Amino acid sequence: MSGESKQIDGVVNDPENGGLKSGPCLIAGFHQLSEVRPSYWNAYRAESGAxxxxxxxxxxxxxxxxxxxxxxxxxxxxxxxxxxxWTSKIRPGGWYELWSFAIGDSSVALGIGFIEPSCKVNMNRGFVEFNPNKVAGDKRFWRLLKKLAPCVS
Structure with a gap:
């Protein structure tokens, strides 16, 4: 499954996913690595050796x-x-505010205010998106998550 992203809803434990288990709301891009470098954060190794x-x-x-x-x-x-x-136009299914924070060689995206099908902005919904291989080693990333923690239920 190279270069492919997919939504995983529930526990997935099949050969296609390399035996990975996950919970709901995980969207992940899986790329098979030709070599393992110590810079990869939490690399997964399948029984096949991949x-x-x-x-x-x-x-x-x-x-x-x-x-x-x-x-x-x-x-x-x-x-x-x-x-x-960025502040978006009101379009159902979009995000009212999108933020991008550059951290080293990567960035962290933050969305605030989901636009409901009725075109009402729901400021109680959001997301944070990042590449753990590129930001997990940076203290600023962990400080950003720490600032988000008291805001979420």
């Missing part, structure tokens, strides 16, 4: 009442190399 790396993680966030709006006004204080922010 090695896999999770290159993208998206965590669904449910904000405590009012914390989505609070975070929207304070996200620019996150410690990063650079930051970009």
């Amino acid at each position: 090695t896999f790396s999770i290159d993208m993680v998206r965590l669904k966030l449910s904000f405590i009442n009012g914390k989505g709006e609070w975070l929207s006004g304070h996200a620019q204080t996150f410690d990063c190399d650079s930051m970009n922010a």
